[in-house]
Amino acid sequence: MKKRAIIIVIDSMGIGALSDCAEFGDIPECNTLKNVCNFNNGLNVPNLEKMGLGNIQDFKGINRTSSPIAQYGTLQEKSKGKDTTTGHWEIAGLISEKPFATFPNGFPKELIDKFIRETGCNGILANCPASGTAIIEKLNEEHHLTKFPIVYTSADSVFQIAVDTDIIPIETLYEWCIKARKILDEGNYNVARVIARPYKIIDGKPTRISKDRRDYSMAPPSDTILDKVKKAGAKVIGIGKIEDIFSKAGITHAIHTGSNKEGLELTVKALKGELALSEIKYNDTEIKDESREIIFTNLVDTDMLFGHRNDAKGYGKAIEEIDKYLTEILPLIGEDDLLVITADHGCDPTVPGTDHTREYVPVLYYSKGIIPTDLGLEKGFDSIANRVWEHLF
Numbered sequence: 295m296k297k298r299a300i301i302i303v304i305d306s307m308g309i310g311a312l313s314d315c316a317e318f319g320d321i322p323e324c325n326t327l328k329n330v331c332n333f334n335n336g337l338n339v340p341n342l343e344k345m346g347l348g349n350i351q352d353f354k355g356i357n358r359t360s361s362p363i364a365q366y367g368t369l370q371e372k373s374k375g376k377d378t379t380t381g382h383w384e385i386a387g388l389i390s391e392k393p394f395a396t397f398p399n400g401f402p403k404e405l406i407d408k409f410i411r412e413t414g415c416n417g418i419l420a421n422c423p424a425s426g427t428a429i430i431e432k433l434n435e436e437h438h439l440t441k442f443p444i445v446y447t448s449a450d451s452v453f454q455i456a457v458d459t460d461i462i463p464i465e466t467l468y469e470w471c472i473k474a475r476k477i478l479d480e481g482n483y484n485v486a487r488v489i490a491r492p493y494k495i496i497d498g499k500p501t502r503i504s505k506d507r508r509d510y511s512m513a514p515p516s517d518t519i520l521d522k523v524k525k526a527g528a529k530v531i532g533i534g535k536i537e538d539i540f541s542k543a544g545i546t547h548a549i550h551t552g553s554n555k556e557g558l559e560l561t562v563k564a565l566k567g568e569l570a571l572s573e574i575k576y577n578d579t580e581i582k583d584e585s586r587e588i589i590f591t592n593l594v595d596t597d598m599l600f601g602h603r604n605d606a607k608g609y610g611k612a613i614e615e616i617d618k619y620l621t622e623i624l625p626l627i628g629e630d631d632l633l634v635i636t637a638d639h640g641c642d643p644t645v646p647g648t649d650h651t652r653e654y655v656p657v658l659y660y661s662k663g664i665i666p667t668d669l670g671l672e673k674g675f676d677s678i679a680n681r682v683w684e685h686l687f
Contacts, residue, residue, distance in 0.1 A: 295585070296584070296586070296587060296630065297585060297587070297630045297631070297685065297686050298565075298586075298587045298588070298631045298632070299587070299588045299631070299632045299682040299685055300561070300564075300588075300589045300627070300632070300633045301589070301590045301636070301678065301682070302561065302616075302633070302636075303382065303592045303637060303638050304593050304596055304613070304616060305592055305593055305594045305595075305597035305598070305601075305637065306326060306596050306597035306637060306640055306641035306650065307326055307327055307613070307637040307655070307656070308324070308326040308637055308639060308640025308641070308642070308654060308655055309325060309327050309328065309351060309640075309653060309655060309656050310328070310653055310654045311324040311651065311652065311654075312371065312652050312653060312654060315651070315652045317652075318376050318651075319647075320645075320651045320652050321645060323645060324640055324642045324645055324653055325640075325653065326601065326642040326643070326653060327353055327613075328351060328352075328353055328354075329606065329642055329643075329645070330606050330609045330610050330613070330642075330643065331354040331356065333606035333607065334355075334606065334607060334610035335354065335355070336354045336356070337353075337356060337610050337613055338355070338617070339356055339613060339614060341617045341618075341620035341621060342356065342613075342616075342617050342658070343357055343359060344362065345362060345363055345364035345366065345658045345660060346362030346365070346658065346666065347658065349362060349366055349668065350367065351368075361666070363660065363666060364658045364660040364666060365659040365660075365664060365665075365667040365668075365669055366656070366657070366658050366667075366668060366669060367656075367668065367672055368654050368655070368656060368669075368670070368671045369636065369654060369655050369656075369673075369675050369677065369678075370654055370671060370672070370673045370674070371654075371655075371674075371675055372389050372675070373389050373390040373675075374393040375393050375451075375486075376450075376639045376640070376651065376653075377394065377450045377451060377452075377486055377487075377650055378487070378509075378535075378639070379486040379511050379539055380394070380638075381638025381655075381675065382536070382539045382540070382592070383514055383539075384674065384676050385638065385678050386514075386519050386520050386540070386544070386676075386679050387518050387676045387679030387680070387683075388514055388516060388517075388518045388676070389676060392484070394451030394486040394512075395483060395484040396447070396449060396450065397423070398423055400421040400422045400447070401453070405477065405478075405483065406418060406421060406445070408477050408481075409445070409473070409474055409477055412473050413469075413473050413474075415442060416440075416441075416442065417440060417442040418442050418444070419433045419437060419442050419443070420444050421445055423446065423448050424446045424447075424448070425448075425603075425648050426491055426502065426602070427500075427502065427603065429444060429456070430456050430500045431500050434495075434500045437457070438458065438461060441462060443455050444491075448648075448649055449647070449649035449650065450487075451484070451485050451487065452485070452487050452488075453488045453489070454488075454489045454491050455467060455471055455491060456491035456492070456493060456502075457491075458493055458494060458495065458500070459492045459493070459494060459506070460494055464490075464492050464506055467490050467492055468508060471489075471508065472510065475488045475510040484512075485512070486512055487509050487510065487511050487512075488509070489507065489508070489510070490506070490508040490510075492506045492507065504553065504598065504599075505550065505553075505556075508550075509535050510541070511539050511540065513543055514540060514541065514543050518540065519588075519682060519683055520543065520545060521544035523544070523586065524544050524545070524546055524579070526583055527580070527582030527583040528546075528581070528582075528583040528584075528586035528587060528588075528686070529546050529584075529586070529588070530545050530588045530590065531545075531548070531549075531564055531574075531587065531588065531589045531590065532545045532549070532590050533548075533549055533557050533564065533591040533592070534551045534557045534591055534594060535550070535594060536590045536591070536592050537550075539592070542576070545576065546575065546576055546579040547569075547571055547574045547579075548576070549569075549574045553595060554595040554596075554612060555615065557591050557592070557594075558591075558593070558615075558616065560591075561589060562626070564589045565589070565623065565626040565627075566626065586687070588682065588686075595612050596609055596641075597641050597650075599612070600612055600643060601640075601641025601642070601650075602641060603643070603648070604643045605643055606643040609643050627660060627661055629661060629662045629663050630661075631662075632659060632660075632661050632681070632682065633658075633659070633660040634657065634659055634678055634681070634682065635656075635658040635660075636655055636657045636675070636678060637656065639652065639653060639655070640652065654671075655675070657672070657677075659681065
């Protein structure tokens with residue numbers, strides 16, 4: 295009998311500010327899910343509700359249930375950070391004691407000069423913290439005139455490069471990102487991610503192309519549960535930006551997505567055994583153990599499209615869309631499967647700013663026949679890695 299662990303990360307669906315949130319520039323009122331529920335006068339999420347999400351806190355429209363079908367609780371991050379890389383690494387068992395570097399005044403001149411020299415891009419635009427959609431709209435015309443890439447950051451540890459791919463080929467953008475990653479690593483700048491931000495002019499407006507986004511993360515400094523499972527000869531299937539977050543470490547199969555809908559549909563296919571695994575398998579991978587498998591899915595729309603853009607209405611609709619897919623996913627989870635639903639940080643669209651927020655996250659565990667339990671507060675997202683390992687081995 296095959297044992298599977300299915301981890302679904304609803305990107306940025308935090309549930310309340312940590313006590314040290316001020317150290318990360320956040321306010322105590324941050325609570326992504328609660329505030330999204332309040333803004334929308336409640337959410338329609340019957341599947342998450344019956345799993346026990348409403349038993350964790352009082353979320354408007356997500357009722358408490360006396361007969362939950364899952365185990366539910368709250369996780370407190372151990373790592374020093376509030377970003378995608380830190381959160382996902384900790385979910386996979388790796389604690390980051392040192393926060394990644396941020397650049398509130400833009401990147402240092404020597405770094406930018408080296409980037410320009412080694413990429414041959416002749417110059418850059420921006421070099422400041424910015425909202426991606428805003429900076430692209432502001433500098434699009436100058437980008438078209440100069441063909442210089444738009445390089446910007448945020449409150450997170452990111453080196454982002456945006457280009458109109460009708461002006462600069464997407465292959466060139468990816469090459470520039472790879473070179474930036476190498477420069478940052480060699481210079482010990484401790485930057486979590488280089489992000490390729492391709493866009494096009496659609497209906498007269500600069501529009502980012504989500505499916506062609508790529509993240510070039512620092513390689514994890516030590517093994518995660520993904521590495522351990524891969525070394526045991528089993529499958530680790532990354533759906534969405536998972537392979538980018540882990541810099542391909544510990545992954546055997548990977549497929550990128552352009553939307554939550556696509557990621558959820560691919561997750562369903564993976565559960566049904568209908569993914570074309572031979573087409574997404576890494577060449578250096580040899581599967582020796584067909585009896586164990588991790589399916590690891592990141593659903594980024596909540597964060598990228600709605601959290602960062604202060605769109606609480608869109609955020610709520612994205613959660614409702616995920617819940618609808620759970621109607622199909624839950625029946626596919628058997629006694630030898632473990633479904634984990636969680637988040638990696640917060641990104642409260644209702645508070646000032648457009649950046650991630652340092653928050654607790656929910657965790658839901660489900661398998662057929664599981665004993666429903668209130669897990670309370672657990673310290674460490676890495677409790678998920680421990681639970682998954684115990685389930686698989």
